[in-house]
Amino acid sequence: MGENVVILGGGNVAFDCARTAVRLGASKVDLACLEDKPNMLADEEEISQAAEEGVEIHPSSTFERICGTKKVRGVEFCKVKKFSFDENHRAVIEKDQDSSYVIEADTVIFAVGQRPAIGEEAGLTLGRGNSIVVNENTHKTSAEGVFACGDVIYGTKTVIAAVDSGRQAASEIDRFLGGSGDISEVLVPREKDEPGIGKVENFGDLGRAEEEILLSKERQNSFVPVSGGICDSDICKEAGRCLQCDLRFDIHKDRLWSDYSEQEMEEVR
Numbered sequence: 001m002g003e004n005v006v007i008l009g010g011g012n013v014a015f016d017c018a019r020t021a022v023r024l025g026a027s028k029v030d031l032a033c034l035e036d037k038p039n040m041l042a043d044e045e046e047i048s049q050a051a052e053e054g055v056e057i058h059p060s061s062t063f064e065r066i067c068g069t070k071k072v073r074g075v076e077f078c079k080v081k082k083f084s085f086d087e088n089h090r091a092v093i094e095k096d097q098d099s100s101y102v103i104e105a106d107t108v109i110f111a112v113g114q115r116p117a118i119g120e121e122a123g124l125t126l127g128r129g130n131s132i133v134v135n136e137n138t139h140k141t142s143a144e145g146v147f148a149c150g151d152v153i154y155g156t157k158t159v160i161a162a163v164d165s166g167r168q169a170a171s172e173i174d175r176f177l178g179g180s181g182d183i184s185e186v187l188v189p190r191e192k193d194e195p196g197i198g199k200v201e202n203f204g205d206l207g208r209a210e211e212e213i214l215l216s217k218e219r220q221n222s223f224v225p226v227s228g229g230i231c232d233s234d235i236c237k238e239a240g241r242c243l244q245c246d247l248r249f250d251i252h253k254d255r256l257w258s259d260y261s262e263q264e265m266e267e268v269r
Contacts, residue, residue, distance in 0.1 A: 001021065001024055001025070001026060001106070001107050002026070002072075002105075002106020002107040003026060003027040003028065003106055004026070004027065004028045004029075004030075004103075004104050004105050004106050004107070005018075005021040005026045005028070005029045005030070005105065005106070005107045005108075005109065006029075006030045006031075006032065006074075006075045006103055006105040006107070006108050006109070007021070007029070007030070007031040007032070007109045007111055008032060008033070008063050008075075008108065008109065008110050008111060008112055009031070009033055009110070009111035009112045009113075010031070010033025010034070010035050010040040010041050010042060010059070011041040011042050011111065011156075012041070012042045012043060012046055013111045013114075014031060014033065014042065014111035014112075015031065015042045015046040015047065015050050015055075016046075016111075017109045017111050018031045018050055018055045019049070019050050019053060019055065019220075021107075021109075022053050022054060022055065022220050023220060023221060023222065023223055026107075028056070028104075029054065029055045029056070030055070030056045030057075030058060030103050030105075031050070031055055031056070031057050031058065032057075032058040032059075032061040032063065032075075032077055032103070033058075033059060033061065034060070034061070034062055034080055034083045034091070034093065035059060035060070035083060036059050036060045036080075036083075037057075037059040037060075040059060049213070049216070049226065052216035053216050053219070053220040054216075054220065058077065058103070060079055060080040060081075060083070061077040061078070061079060061080060062077060062078050062079075062080050062093055062095060063075065063076075063077060064076040064077060064078050064100065066105075066108060067102060071106075072105055072106060072107065072108055073104070073105070074102045074103055074104045074105050075102065075103050075105050075108055076100055076101070076102045077100065077101055077102070077103065078095045078096065078099055078100045078101075079095070079096040079099035079101075080093055080094065080095060080096065081094045081095065081096045082094035113129075113156070114156060115129050115130040115131075116129075116130050116131060116132065116151075116152045118130060118132065118152070123143055124141050124142055124143055124146065124148075125141070125142035129155060131152060131153055131154065131155065132148040132152050132153050133153075134147070134148050134149075134153050138172045139153075139165075139168060139169040139172050140172070145176065147169045147172060147173055147176075148169070149162075149165040149166050149168065149169035150162040150165045150166060153165070167183065170183050171183050200240070203241075206237075206240075206241050208238070208241070209230050209234040209235075209237055209238040210230075210234075211227050211228065211229050211230055212227065212228035212229065212230075212231055213226060213227055213228070214226055214227075214228070
């Protein structure tokens with residue numbers, strides 16, 4: 001792997017690569033990305049924990065070239081003044097002239113995105129980033145009877161977005177097979193809500209239980225789990241903070257703004 005490792009990318013996978021390099025014995029690990037720090041794609045805990053483990057982070061930096069002839073010697077970067085995407089989702093980068101700099105490197109890891117492993121042999125029309133082109137309303141592909149959903153059609157998003165996309169596709173598949181498109185089902189009878197949850201003094205001041213995180217010096221030389229989760233008595237304490245928000249309409253009748261008196265409106269203000 002080499003002593004000096006440079007990671008290109010600012011998402012969770014890039015930070016996984018950087019933190020893995022630390023654990024495999026790299027002396028110096030640098031991570032650079034186009035986004036400025038507030039807009040980096042990785043989770044805040046990934047960024048902060050990587051920094052604790054010694055990863056040096058270089059936001060607002062664009063990759064120019066890899067230095068070296070017979071082997072990698074370093075990576076040249078330029079500082080970014082402004083970074084955005086145009087209407088075609090292409091990167092628009094405004095560089096800070098005369099701001100180039102080089103980071104020494106023995107190994108360079110590209111972690112700048114992902115694309116579906118699908119080719120023309122699949123017989124489907126493909127779009128930008130090797131994604132599958134579908135009808136936005138029906139999830140139909142260019143092949144009759146073939147539907148697609150999730151990351152393969154729109155790129156990297158959340159698990160929730162993938163579930164939603166999958167349900168939309170399933171509904172359209174049901175219609176294609178002659179059904180109504182209604183894929184909802186009730187697997188168990190709904191239990192009646194119990195509104196008598198009682199009163200807890202100073203409930204609003206109860207703090208959130210913190211997960212147990214290993215110190216950086218204990219985690220950066222091994223692959224043991226970084227987070228121990230919520231443990232022991234904190235589990236019950238955190239469960240006790242659950243207010244069952246769905247009961248609020250049973251405790252107090254739902255009210256519109258027009259239902260409030262002028263005095264109540266003033267108190268809200």
